[in-house]
Amino acid sequence: MATKAMYLSVTSQSLFSSTATTKNVRVRSFTVRCSTGAASTGAVATAPWKVADARLVLEDGSVWKAKSFGASGTQVGEVVFNTSLTGYQEILTDPSYAGQFVLMTCPHIGNTGVNIDDEESIKCFLAGLVIRSLSISTSNYRSTESLSDYLSKRNIMGIYDVDTRAITRRLREEGSLIGVLSTENSKTDEELLEMSRTWNIVGVDLISSVSCKEPYEWVGKTGLDWEFNTSQITGEAFHVVAYDFGIKHNILRRLASYGCKITVVPSTWPASETLKMKPDGVLFSNGPGDPSAVPYAVETVKEIIGQVPIFGICMGHQLLGQALGGKTYKMKFGHHGGNHPVRNLRNGSVEISAQNHNYAVDPESLPDGVEVTHVNLNDGSCAGLAFPQRKLMSLQYHPEASPGPHDSDQVFDHFVELMRKEKKST
Numbered sequence: 374m375a376t377k378a379m380y381l382s383v384t385s386q387s388l389f390s391s392t393a394t395t396k397n398v399r400v401r402s403f404t405v406r407c408s409t410g411a412a413s414t415g416a417v418a419t420a421p422w423k424v425a426d427a428r429l430v431l432e433d434g435s436v437w438k439a440k441s442f443g444a445s446g447t448q449v450g451e452v453v454f455n456t457s458l459t460g461y462q463e464i465l466t467d468p469s470y471a472g473q474f475v476l477m478t479c480p481h482i483g484n485t486g487v488n489i490d491d492e493e494s495i496k497c498f499l500a501g502l503v504i505r506s507l508s509i510s511t512s513n514y515r516s517t518e519s520l521s522d523y524l525s526k527r528n529i530m531g532i533y534d535v536d537t538r539a540i541t542r543r544l545r546e547e548g549s550l551i552g553v554l555s556t557e558n559s560k561t562d563e564e565l566l567e568m569s570r571t572w573n574i575v576g577v578d579l580i581s582s583v584s585c586k587e588p589y590e591w592v593g594k595t596g597l598d599w600e601f602n603t604s605q606i607t608g609e610a611f612h613v614v615a616y617d618f619g620i621k622h623n624i625l626r627r628l629a630s631y632g633c634k635i636t637v638v639p640s641t642w643p644a645s646e647t648l649k650m651k652p653d654g655v656l657f658s659n660g661p662g663d664p665s666a667v668p669y670a671v672e673t674v675k676e677i678i679g680q681v682p683i684f685g686i687c688m689g690h691q692l693l694g695q696a697l698g699g700k701t702y703k704m705k706f707g708h709h710g711g712n713h714p715v716r717n718l719r720n721g722s723v724e725i726s727a728q729n730h731n732y733a734v735d736p737e738s739l740p741d742g743v744e745v746t747h748v749n750l751n752d753g754s755c756a757g758l759a760f761p762q763r764k765l766m767s768l769q770y771h772p773e774a775s776p777g778p779h780d781s782d783q784v785f786d787h788f789v790e791l792m793r794k795e796k797k798s799t
């Protein structure tokens with residue numbers, strides 16, 4: 374029995390680069406070489422733990438040392454914090470995070486791994502992931518891959534062992550900040566700071582880079598465990614044209630589960646082509662970035678308003694607000710998380726909702742006749758609109774709840790009702 378200190382020597386470049394699977398439990402493993410003291414020669418004592426090898430430099434001049442996982446390199450983006458306790462994979466694949474680093478306030482991330490069913494789009498569009506603690510094991514019957522391997526394959530940078538509470542407080546006080554994440558020692562802090570101060574996300578069209586390029590028919594519903602509103606589902610097929618500004622798949626799955634046949638079209642698809650298809654309704658989806666940077670999309674929305682029933686979600690809601698003559702503004706640090714209370718002003722109920730947005734519609738700027746249907750109870754901002762005369766409704770948040778609570782699911786039924794009423798009247 375060795376009594377002297379035993380040294381572990383990490384042989385792989387990353388402490389966590391390989392995994393072993395036993396009954397769906399994946400544990401990070403590393404190869405060890407032991408030295409028991411005087412008898413052994415030539416053993417190199419290398420620290421077995423990973424040391425800080427990355428920096429997050431924020432535009433306010435603060436520098437945060439961290440440990441990297443996933444891809445390496447240098448990446449710039451806007452840092453936002455997300456308060457969801459679960460659902461990191463859906464967050465990673467939400468196209469609305471393009472150009473942003475998502476900092477998870479939940480300290481323990483990675484424990485459920487990732488799986489093919491929880492993807493919300495075809496890839497990860499975000500700039501990177503910032504977390505406090507990367508789980509040392511993955512334990513979930515649905516898991517097929519570790520978070521670390523998943524991010525490496527998708528070339529997305531991640532950091533852990535960083536004080537996410539301190540950064541969140543800073544973002545709450547100063548507002549969203551641009552940051553640069555780097556694993557490259559050759560770059561000085563000053564260079565990274567300069568990068569963060571010369572990069573901007575406001576006024577940039579981000580939806581065109583995440584939208585599909587050609588129209589396609591969507592096939593696929595949510596699984597049986599989602600059918601909590603089965604009495605509402607008629608099976609009657611309404612044809613919906615869905616504008617893809619960065620659409621999340623669960624919006625499409627939920628619409629399909631509510632009996633809709635869906636044609637997804639690119640962000641630049643002309644309104645005239647949409648109207649030629651004679652849809653029962655049009656959906657304007659969620660999407661990344663500044664709604665004021667995409668006037669062509671506002672024009673498309675304007676041309677469709679009043680022609681057919683419309684449902685706008687998040688970016689779609691903001692574009693509707695602008696198309697109606699209203700204004701949008703950038704919020705201090707936005708809403709990102711699965712625990713935002715919203716009041717439905719029509720019936721007084723409170724829904725706990727999933728949200729992800731940095732911009733909001735200014736209700737004061739909207740013309741007469743537009744009804745604010747929902748408000749965010751954390752800050753009183755506009756969370757939903759309706760304009761019954763023009764057959765439209767919209768939500769600033771995510772009723773498809775992936776990830777997040779299902780309280781707002783019935784809104785899909787309201788959209789179906791809007792289409793049914795219109796069909797009957799024509």
Ligand SMILES: NC(=O)CC[C@H](N)C(=O)O
Pocket residue numbers: 469658659660661662663664686687688689729730731732733
């Ligand atoms: N989820 C979304 O559609 C986001 C909307 C918009 N890009 C924002 O950040 O406010």
